Amino acid sequence: MRSRCLSVRFILPLLAALLACSGAAQGAERPAKKPVPNYDGRPPPPTTAGDVAIWIPRVLASPFYGVSEYVLRRPLGALVTVAERDHWPAAILGFFTFGAEQKVGVIPTALLDFGFKPSVGLYFFWDDALAKGNAVRVHASTWGADWLSGSVADRIPILGDDASLLLRLEGVRRPDYVFHGLGPRSGAERTRYSADKLDARAAFAIRGWRASSLSTSVGFRDMHFADKGCCDDPTIGEGAALGRYELPEGFETGYSIAYQRVEAAVDTRTKRPAPGSGMRLELEGEQGVSVPGHGADHWMRYGGTLGAFLDLTNRWRVLSFAVTTLFVDPVGQRSTVPFTEAISLGGSGPMRGFLAGRLIDRSAAVATLQYQWPIWVWLDGAMQLAAGNVFGEHLSGFEPALCRLSWSLGLRTVGSPDHAFEVLGGFGTETFKDGARVSSARIVVGATRGF
Numbered sequence: 001m002r003s004r005c006l007s008v009r010f011i012l013p014l015l016a017a018l019l020a021c022s023g024a025a026q027g028a029e030r031p032a033k034k035p036v037p038n039y040d041g042r043p044p045p046p047t048t049a050g051d052v053a054i055w056i057p058r059v060l061a062s063p064f065y066g067v068s069e070y071v072l073r074r075p076l077g078a079l080v081t082v083a084e085r086d087h088w089p090a091a092i093l094g095f096f097t098f099g100a101e102q103k104v105g106v107i108p109t110a111l112l113d114f115g116f117k118p119s120v121g122l123y124f125f126w127d128d129a130l131a132k133g134n135a136v137r138v139h140a141s142t143w144g145a146d147w148l149s150g151s152v153a154d155r156i157p158i159l160g161d162d163a164s165l166l167l168r169l170e171g172v173r174r175p176d177y178v179f180h181g182l183g184p185r186s187g188a189e190r191t192r193y194s195a196d197k198l199d200a201r202a203a204f205a206i207r208g209w210r211a212s213s214l215s216t217s218v219g220f221r222d223m224h225f226a227d228k229g230c231c232d233d234p235t236i237g238e239g240a241a242l243g244r245y246e247l248p249e250g251f252e253t254g255y256s257i258a259y260q261r262v263e264a265a266v267d268t269r270t271k272r273p274a275p276g277s278g279m280r281l282e283l284e285g286e287q288g289v290s291v292p293g294h295g296a297d298h299w300m301r302y303g304g305t306l307g308a309f310l311d312l313t314n315r316w317r318v319l320s321f322a323v324t325t326l327f328v329d330p331v332g333q334r335s336t337v338p339f340t341e342a343i344s345l346g347g348s349g350p351m352r353g354f355l356a357g358r359l360i361d362r363s364a365a366v367a368t369l370q371y372q373w374p375i376w377v378w379l380d381g382a383m384q385l386a387a388g389n390v391f392g393e394h395l396s397g398f399e400p401a402l403c404r405l406s407w408s409l410g411l412r413t414v415g416s417p418d419h420a421f422e423v424l425g426g427f428g429t430e431t432f433k434d435g436a437r438v439s440s441a442r443i444v445v446g447a448t449r450g451f
Contacts, residue, residue, distance in 0.1 A: 076411070080376045103127040107419070109141065111446035115355045117176045117230065119143045123419050123447065133157035137418050137451045146194070146230075148173045153418075153451045163206040166217075168451065172197040175230045178357050181245035182339070184389040184402040185431060186359065188439045191239035192229030193251070195340070198222040203261075211267035211280070217260065220291070223340060224254040248360075250338025256294040257341075261286040269309065276311040276318040276372075288341060298331040299341065303364075316380075317373045324350050324366045327394060337362070343390055346428075348448070351386045353406035353426030354440050361390035365398065374414075381411045389431065401433040410444070417450035 082088075097105035107123045121141025129136040135155040142148050151170040158165055175194040180186040201219025208214060227237035240247045262285050269278035286301040307322030326343045330336055343364045347356025350366040366388030375381050386406040391398045408426030428440035 076375050076379070080379075107447075109139070109419075109447035111141070111448065112444065113355075113446075114441075114443045115178070117143045117147055117174075118446075119147060119149070121149070123449070125418070129154075133161070139419075139449050139451075146173065146175045151449065151451070155451075158204075159206075161207070163204070166201075166203040166205065166451075168199075168201055168203070170197070170199045175228055178233075178355055179236050179239070179248070179339075179360075180358055181239075182248065182342075182361050182390075184359075184361065184391055184397065184404075185434070187244060188430070189239070189244060190233050191236045191244075192231065192233045193236040194226040194228040196222075196224045209266075211265070211269050211271065213263075213265050213267075215263045219259055219261075220257070221259060221288075222254075222256045223250070223338070225251050248339035249336045250340065253295070255297065255338050256291045257288040257297070258291055259286055259288045272316060275314040276309055276316045277314075278309050280307045280309065280322075281305070282307075296332070296334055297338070298335045299328055299337045300331055301326075301328040301341070301343075303327055303343075307368075315374070318371070320368075320370045320372070322368045322370075324364070324368070324388075325395070326364045328362055329393070345388070345390055351388060351404070351406035351428065352384060352408040352424065353386075353428040353442055355442060358428070358440060359390045359404075362393045363395045364388060364390045365395055375411060378414050379411055380414050382409075384408045384426075402431045404431055405429045405436060408442070420448050420450060422446070422448050 094102070096107050097103075104126045105124070107125075109121045109123050110118065112118045119141040120143070121139060124136075124138040126136040128134060134157065137153045137155070138151070140150045149170075149172045151168065153166060153168040156165045156167070157163070173194075173196050175192070177193050177195055179191050179193060180189065199219060199221045201217050203215055203217035205213060205215035227235050229235040234242075236247070236251065239245060263282070264284075265280060265282045267278065267280040269276060269280065281304065283304040284302065288297070288299050288301070290297040303324065303326035305322050305324040307320055309318050309320040311318050328337055328341065328343055339360060342360050342362060344357055345351045345359040345364055345366065346354030349356075350364070350368060351359070366386055368384060368386040368388075370382060370384040372380055372382045384407065387403050388406075389403050391402070406426065406428045408424055410422060410424030410426075412422045412424075413420045422444055424442070424444040426442045427438050428442070429436045430439045
């Protein structure tokens, strides 16, 4: 059998080589190829302005295509092929989970978001905890005694899978929050501050038509700040002493609030594997009121996003365009808005090329163009270009020249939003009025939490 296989392996290439050589030797004797018949009798279509214009976006998008194709898709495709062939996913999942149905597990996590301190931790999940459909999630992470984070959530099903009640408690202590000042032209000089945060809430969510949803929540949030920093950057107090800005509202006193929040989404799309074309409208509103004995602050936060999605191949290669506007207003003459409750761009929100907290003010307007495509059954890629900025009350001071650009390219695992792995790179610029030069770079690698 072995000799027969070897014979086939050598004979077939030899025959192919002989045929190629024979064709080359007889090339001079072959008659010229006949022209392709014009069966319908119509002349070839003339070159139009559209045929020429289409090369403009092709040329502009060629660097993005090259990065996504040769830096992400092809290397990952090779890695995915090896992983599937050698059954890596099943082996990894079996190591970190327990029980025959693998509904309980503990997974180590790590997150590098350059510009902040890294963190390591553990993620615990328990599906069907004590009752069918009940889901418990716990996440704890740290990077030393001054960097501690923990969250616990219990998602209780109501009316089957169509509605759920979420009970959640979170505590965070970090020394590496960033502050650049307020307004659309806040400086590139970074300062730091420390904060202790405690947040407890109960949320009710219901699924609607197609991908539409409605959720409402009530909760309590306590924030305290300290003029301490890290990473060889000046503190927020030192920045104020240098005259870069005034200390923001709420920093010196902290605050404790009760809040209620409503989020609604109308989405014409359906879940995979259905095509991803459609429209989505998101609306949000939140009211915060200081608890007795902690001031008289009262504010309203509201806004929305309208987006259109086009599935270019009906296989979830989706090009989308969305416009987002966000606002926060004090209620009453004596009320103020703490700076950590103001509108913020960057991080996981709009304009991901900026660090979380880089842009802060009373309102924001952002236009986002995004392309999302599948890389693997468990992995999606996304490329995003956004233009916008934060502004004063009700977009006061808005002008196109004060907008910034944000670009990001990354990949993220598909599946449960409670725990995902993400790789992202991006950058942000100064305003167009200030030359739109790149002033912010961001790289994220690791596990992110979504509960």
